[in-house]
Amino acid sequence: xxxxxxxxxRYPGCIMDEVAPAIELLGAQLPLSIVDMSDIxxxxxxxxxxxxxxxxxxxxLHKPLHELIRTTHLRGGIVAGICNGALVLASAGVLNNKxxxxxxxxxxxxxxxxxxxxxxxEVLFRDSIYVDEDVVVDGKIITAKxxxxxxxxxxxxxHIDQMD
Numbered sequence: 001x002x003x004x005x006x007x008x009x010r011y012p013g014c015i016m017d018e019v020a021p022a023i024e025l026l027g028a029q030l031p032l033s034i035v036d037m038s039d040i041x042x043x044x045x046x047x048x049x050x051x052x053x054x055x056x057x058x059x060x061l062h063k064p065l066h067e068l069i070r071t072t073h074l075r076g077g078i079v080a081g082i083c084n085g086a087l088v089l090a091s092a093g094v095l096n097n098k099x100x101x102x103x104x105x106x107x108x109x110x111x112x113x114x115x116x117x118x119x120x121x122e123v124l125f126r127d128s129i130y131v132d133e134d135v136v137v138d139g140k141i142i143t144a145k146x147x148x149x150x151x152x153x154x155x156x157x158x159h160i161d162q163m164d
Contacts (some may be wrong), residue, residue, distance in 0.1 A: 005159075006030055009065060009088075011037035013055030018082045018146050022050055022153035030160065040064045046072055048160065053083025053103075053146055060091035060124065069094055076140065078159050079132035083146035087124055095128035100143040101136040108145075 006026065008019050016034075026032050037059060051059070051071045059065060071094035073079050081089040086102035089095050103109060104121030111118065134148035135155050142159065144152035 001153055005046045006032045006050070007035045007046050008032065008050045008052065009040070009059070010034050010052075010137065011054075011056065011059040011062070011065075013057065014052045014059070015054035015083070015146075016052055018054075018085075018149050019050055019052040019153075021149045022080075022156055023101055025157055026160065027152045029157070031164065037062055037065055039067055044068055044107045045075070046077065047074070047075075047163070048078040048156070049080070050156065051079075051085035051088045053081075053085045056084045056088050059088045060120070066092035070089040073141070078140045078142065078163075080142040080144075080152070080156055081153050082149065085141040087121060088120075089141065090128060091122040094141060095125065095143075097127060097129070098141055099129045099131045099136050099138040100125070100141070101131050101133055102143060103145055105130065105132075107132070 008023060049069055069079050073094045079089055079094055083103055086100050087104055104117055109117055135144040135151050142155055
C-alpha cells in the first residue's frame with residue numbers, strides 16, 4: 001500500500017462533525033492530519049485534502065489553501081468538500097466545469113436568512129455543474145451535503161483504495 005499524505009483542513013467556523021466519519025474511517029487506514037488553515041503553506045504536497053463545511057468566509061479568501069487544493073488536484077490527488085466545504089473548492093477554482101453538490105442553494109438555504117451566502121455561492125459556483133444528490137463525484141473531486149457524512153467518508157475511502 002502506498003503511503004498517502006492526507007489532511008483535513010480546520011478553519012475558524014468550520015464544523016468538524018461533518019468530517020468526523022471520514023476521520024474515523026480513514027484514520028485507521030492512512031496517516032490523516034488535521035491541519036489549521038493558518039498553518040498551511042502553499043508549497044505543501046499532499047495526496048488528499050478534505051474540507052469541512054461551516055462558516056467558510058475566511059477559507060474562501062485564503063490563498064495558500066487555494067493553492068494547496070489546486071496543486072493537489074493537478075497532481076491527481078483527491079480534493080473533497082462537504083456542505084460549505086464545496087464553496088472552498090469552488091473558490092480555489094477546481095470546480096470549474098465539474099459536477100458538484102452543496103447546500104448553498106435556495107432549496108436548502110432559504111432566503112432572506114441566507115441571502116448573503118447565496119449571492120457569494122452564485123458567483124463561486126457559476127462555472128460548476130450543480131447536481132442535487134447527496135454525494136457527487138467528478139474524477140477525484142468529491143462533494144457532499146452535510147447529512148451524507150457517512151456516505152462521503154465511504155466514497156473517499158473507495159477512491160483511496162483505487163489509488164493503491
